[in-house]
Amino acid sequence: MIKNGKVLLKGNEVICQAAINAGLKFFAGYPITPQNEIPEYMSSHLPAAGGIFIQAESETAAINMIFGASAAGFRAMTSSSSPGIALKQEGISYIAAGELPCVIVNIMRGGPGLGNIRASQADYFMSVKGGGHGDYHCIVLSPASHSEAWSMVMNAFDYADYYRNPVMILGDGIFGQMMEPLEFTEYKSIKKLPSKSGWRLDGCAGREAHVIKTLHLDPPDALITHNARLQKKYSLITEELCLAEEYMCQDADIIITGYGITGRISREACSVLRASGIKAGLIRPISLWPFPAKIYAQYKGRKFLTVEMSAGQFIEDVRLSLSGDKTEFLGLGGGWYPDTEQIVEKVKNIL
Amino acid sequence: MKKALRPGRMSYCPGCGHTIIHRIMGDLIDEMNLREKTIGSAPVGCSVLLYNFFDFDIIECAHGRVPAVMTAIKRLRPDKFVFAYQGDGDLAAIGTNETIHAANRGENISVIFVNNAVYGMTRGQMAPTTLPGQITTTTPRGRGQGGEGSPMKMCELISTLEAPVYVERTAVNNAEGIKKTREALKKSFLCQLEGRGYSFIEILAMCPTNWKISTKESLQFVTKMESYFPLGVFKDKRNFS
Numbered sequence: 001m002i003k004n005g006k007v008l009l010k011g012n013e014v015i016c017q018a019a020i021n022a023g024l025k026f027f028a029g030y031p032i033t034p035q036n037e038i039p040e041y042m043s044s045h046l047p048a049a050g051g052i053f054i055q056a057e058s059e060t061a062a063i064n065m066i067f068g069a070s071a072a073g074f075r076a077m078t079s080s081s082s083p084g085i086a087l088k089q090e091g092i093s094y095i096a097a098g099e100l101p102c103v104i105v106n107i108m109r110g111g112p113g114l115g116n117i118r119a120s121q122a123d124y125f126m127s128v129k130g131g132g133h134g135d136y137h138c139i140v141l142s143p144a145s146h147s148e149a150w151s152m153v154m155n156a157f158d159y160a161d162y163y164r165n166p167v168m169i170l171g172d173g174i175f176g177q178m179m180e181p182l183e184f185t186e187y188k189s190i191k192k193l194p195s196k197s198g199w200r201l202d203g204c205a206g207r208e209a210h211v212i213k214t215l216h217l218d219p220p221d222a223l224i225t226h227n228a229r230l231q232k233k234y235s236l237i238t239e240e241l242c243l244a245e246e247y248m249c250q251d252a253d254i255i256i257t258g259y260g261i262t263g264r265i266s267r268e269a270c271s272v273l274r275a276s277g278i279k280a281g282l283i284r285p286i287s288l289w290p291f292p293a294k295i296y297a298q299y300k301g302r303k304f305l306t307v308e309m310s311a312g313q314f315i316e317d318v319r320l321s322l323s324g325d326k327t328e329f330l331g332l333g334g335g336w337y338p339d340t341e342q343i344v345e346k347v348k349n350i351l
Numbered sequence: 352m353k354k355a356l357r358p359g360r361m362s363y364c365p366g367c368g369h370t371i372i373h374r375i376m377g378d379l380i381d382e383m384n385l386r387e388k389t390i391g392s393a394p395v396g397c398s399v400l401l402y403n404f405f406d407f408d409i410i411e412c413a414h415g416r417v418p419a420v421m422t423a424i425k426r427l428r429p430d431k432f433v434f435a436y437q438g439d440g441d442l443a444a445i446g447t448n449e450t451i452h453a454a455n456r457g458e459n460i461s462v463i464f465v466n467n468a469v470y471g472m473t474r475g476q477m478a479p480t481t482l483p484g485q486i487t488t489t490t491p492r493g494r495g496q497g498g499e500g501s502p503m504k505m506c507e508l509i510s511t512l513e514a515p516v517y518v519e520r521t522a523v524n525n526a527e528g529i530k531k532t533r534e535a536l537k538k539s540f541l542c543q544l545e546g547r548g549y550s551f552i553e554i555l556a557m558c559p560t561n562w563k564i565s566t567k568e569s570l571q572f573v574t575k576m577e578s579y580f581p582l583g584v585f586k587d588k589r590n591f592s
Contacts, residue, residue: 026427052426057452058420064416065451068423071410072390094413159494201408201424203431205387211402213393213411 006183011175012037012079014146014182015105018153019077020049020057021187026069026076028054028062030084033117034173035107038079051318059084063091070100071212073200075157079105081173082123083114085131092166093132096230097214100162103153104138105169107176110335118195118335119173124313127170135227137234139167140288144264146180148286154187162191163237170288172309174261174337181323192350232253234290243286244295254279254347255299257318257327258307261283262338268306277301280347288317296321306349309337355380355389357406366566368467369398370515370550371523375462375533377405378436383540389432390424392417396438397471416448418453418462424461434461440470443479443503450505454549457514461539462551464505467558475561479503482579487561502579509551510585515547516584522523522555523572531582537591547589555580 009017019027027046029039039055046053052069069076080088083105095102108123110116125131127140139159143149145273149171156167161310201210216222224328249255256266263284270305275282283299285292296318304327306313311333318327330338330346356377363370382385389407393399396412402409412420417435427435435453442450442464451458469487470476476489480502484493495501506520516540521532532554539550555576559569 008360026423028423052423054422054426054456057448060416061419061449061452062417064413067416067421068410068420069427071420072424072427090413091416201390201410203388203390204407209402209406210408211411212409213402215399215411266582275491 004320006181008179008181009146010037010177010179011146011149011171012107013041014149015079015153015169015171016041016045017184018150019103019157020045020051022154022157023187024077024157025031025051025074026066027051027078028056028065029079030056030059030062032081032084034109034176035079035081035105036117037176038105038107038181043155046090058189059087060091063088063095066102067091067098067100070095070102071098071201073170073196073202077103077105079106079107080119081109082111082120086126089126089132092138093134093136094214095166096138097134097163098212100156100212101166102162103156103167103169105206106170106171108170110333116335117173119261119309119337120333120335121172121308122310122313122333123170124288124308127168128277128317135287136230139163139165139237139290140170140182141243141286142170142260142288143175144260146182149175150182150185155190158191158193159241161193162299163233165233165237166216170260172261228275238290241287242290242292242294244292245282245284245286246295247282249281249283249299251279251312252302253279254303254305254351255281255283256305256307256343256347257283257285259314262309265340266343267339268340269347272340272344273347278347278351290318293317293319293321297323300325303350304328305343305350307331307338307343309333353406354384355386355405355407357404361404362400363377363397364560366557366559366569367397368465368523368554368558371529372465372554372556373401373404375529375536379533379536379540380407383537385432385540388430389434390428391434392421392436392537394437394441396441398436398465401436401470402431415441415444416449417441417446417459418460421460422453422456422458425458429459432540434463436463437465438471439464439466439468439478439480443505448547451508451512454509454515454551455512457549459543459546459548460564461543462549463536464551465556466505466580467556468502469558469561471561472557474519475563480580481578504580505578506551506584506585507538512548515551515586516588517550519584520553520555520580520582522573522577522582524555524557524570525554542589553580
């Protein structure tokens with residue numbers, strides 16, 4: 001384990017070291033740009049920390065290895081980028097249905113199709129709205145800096161274990177590739193975590209057999225009951241886990257909203273606008289599911305600008321949170337990213 | 352003491368090969384005192400409900416993904432006995448990739464491949480192991496007439512890889528075959544328990560319901576399968592020195 005002290009790391013490496021600090025025991029992944037540093041880092045550092053690394057034959061195999069690792073009772077993680085995450089979606093549905101804790105990292109790139117390898121946020125729908133089949137949710141967390149990612153990834157394992165639910169870290173190619181100084185801190189559990197002894201697969205010595213399954217046939221309403229229980233859990237998570245950064249919103253004439261790296265650029269734009277006498281504020285959701293709708297609702301009636309590196313996905317949740325109020329839009333898919341000047345200019349045009 | 356097989360009847364069709372194979376496995380797991388250290392898989396297909404028949408830890412997997420799931424479990428719990436139980440569609444069509452790569456990595460697991468030349472649970476479509484000319488619900492003129500390719504010979508294919516340690520094909524259509532299947536499975540189980548590595552046992556099995564023939568005729572159909580899928584040991588790298 002790396003001891004306290006500042007180091008310069010890529011976002012992808014920060015995620016890895018945070019996961020290892022949090023007691024990661026199993027990682028499976030497959031090469032895809034721009035997340036290759038993750039399996040590369042894991043291949044040397046995870047075994048050194050007593051965990052297991054497997055380069056899987058596909059993203060599909062990797063997510064199913066995570067399914068098995070989590071069922072065996074261990075902290076497990078996989079990572080990929082957009083097309084690879086699409087391949088994992090079947091497995092994520094099974095993991096959510098089986099209520100197995102794990103962390104899935106998506107370092108988004110441009111799409112649709114093979115798209116390109118530049119940063120993008122066009123997997124918002126796929127990550128936040130489901131992606132796989134059936135009624136389920138991943139908890140989705142989006143970091144805007146390396147120091148935020150450091151604690152977020154460690155917390156993600158706690159949320160996963162506490163709620164028995166998959167957690168997705170939704171980053172993008174800029175976050176994954178850029179380097180920032182980071183101060184390591186020790187992992188400290190943020191929740192009193194439930195024991196896994198009631199469900200994990202470790203042999204049935206001295207107890208009843210454990211079965212991890214997602215097929216619910218008998219009695220005829222078994223799946224209805226199962227889904228009702230899942231929905232109850234999702235309601236609880238929505239109540240307990242809405243995270244967002246609010247910056248200079250109280251007196252703002254216009255509130256800019258964006259997540260991840262876009263939120264970070266928007267924050268910079270706010271500062272520039274304030275310096276020129278324009279009262280701009282920022283809402284940067286940190287949890288994308290559950291979506292911090294209540295925070296938006298406080299500012300109903302204000303002018304809003306939604307910024308995203310996609311053609312209009314995130315804006316749907318902003319609109320829902322503003323219950324009918326309009327928001328202006330700055331966004332485009334395919335590897336475009338907004339710079340501070342573009343956001344500032346857009347705000348000036350709106351006002 | 353609890354047995355590996357739960358009391359009561361299994362819900363398979365009359366004459367189904369799964370019932371016989373489950374009994375052999377249950378018998379062996381009890382004899383080898385493995386029940387409390389076993390982690391098994393339930394695949395998509397007719398045997399998806401095998402946790403209703405076996406009384407030990409089981410994980411139900413997505414279609415074709417059993418070898419990937421069991422890879423992780425065995426790596427993390429190397430002291431447990433881990434088997435991958437799969438049908439032909441699961442192992443040799445949708446899950447071919449996972450099958451080949453778990454074998455190629457030499458995962459220390461026992462793969463039990465039930466080959467009945469048809470998709471059973473979905474009521475009789477062509478499987479990767481359907482025989483040439485065999486009529487199924489998706490090969491109404493017989494396999495091979497419409498670009499369906501030839502049956503996948505999985506033991507032969509797996510045997511070309513470096514890592515697999517023990518590969519054998521048996522059949523359960525007569526007493527001798529059942530005896531040989533029991534011996535093959537025991538070798539496979541021991542192969543894993545002794546830390547020797549990956550083993551693959553393919554078992555030709557009856558599916559009278561979807562072959563649409565009597566149980567008696569289904570025994571003869573397995574004999575016909577043997578002309579395409581020869582029985583025997585394809586690889587034995589167990590090193591007893």
